[in-house]
Amino acid sequence: MEAPYLSTPRFVVRPSGTDDAGAAAAWLPLPFPIGRERGEATLREANAAPWGHQDPLDLLVCRRRDGVVLGAFRLTGVAGRTGTCRLTVGPAVAPDEGDAIRGDLIPVIIGWMRDELDLMTVGLWLPSDDDRSIAAAESAGMTSAVRLREHVARPGGRVDLLRYEILGRPWTVPAADDRPTGESRGEVRGDG
């Protein structure tokens, strides 16, 4: 069930299903152990609304070669047209592969949210020591907007939490003369 417009030669992006219940450590952005039963309940709750109305929306990241779930993007606020996303990479993913996910997919997801979903703003929260994600965000045209000091705990210390963002394209309102017949000010559209 790959979303081809979000996938790359190395990674598949797709919605989740009950078969993913046993891989919660990879897709859930929490450090707590989540068993299969709780994982399935979480997935059902996370997929409650069809037709693109789900908020937050979780999209899984899988290795194309063998289909293993490696992580997930969580998109929030899309309905309000100010979307934010976070990337979770599973704790068992090798560092090189995690960096590859960030480098390949962050520009794709950000570009899709801005240009196809046509959001006013797109934001991405990142720890300040995640150099690969920061580089990917900047390559997607994002700039640093917010720095929350010491908001991320690391072994032996703390680092800042950054919000990168990119603005949508400015909207334009067509002049009245350019509107299709029947939609100019003062006219009433009939129903038939």
Add this chain to the structure above:
Amino acid sequence: MGNVIVSGDRLCLRPLDREDATALATHVTTETDTVMVRGRVPVSPLAFERWIVSLDATSPPPGISVAVCLLDEAEPGRLIGVATLRNIDWVNRTAETGIGIYPATRRGQGYGAEAKHLLLSYAFDRLHLHAIHATVWEPNTRSARAILRQGYRPAGRTRWTDPRDGTYRDTLFFDLLRPEWEAAHREWRARRSAAPTVTDAGMTAPASGPSRTGEPA
């Protein structure tokens, strides 16, 4: 007064009860301040009942909302607001703060500042959080000034978060670390001792967040 989780000079914080739903719905539905909210929307007591019941649904909770009540002898226990810690990150020990004081006639009397100090005391001393942040909708300049007075530092802005009056407006971010709060708290206590009527008008109004209906900012 029972079930108080933290108490100050004039106010206390206690858990919200289902019986508070009507008071909250009345306050929100009769809101007179148009600057502090991004559009007023009437809300039913049923919606607040459902929300209050949901506050206890998970443990540890992703957010904590409590009632701000008067200790005043004339009106003991009267609910005048809601204090919120939202988006609590129990692993990284962070959260976002919000205070709403109702009705508007209660604002500008220092209640918001005292409620915020009680909330921060609870966050840092009881929950042992490490860092706090807050957001303010850009047009709400009173809230921004008040947050700075409480020791928060500017952390940036997210642009175009809401359209209003034909233009896009931003949301301002502020953050606060424990040592900064401790210093600000000492200063606030000293100011209150010197002038018990010190006010902090900007602390009282909703400014940002997912709700458009007066949710604590």
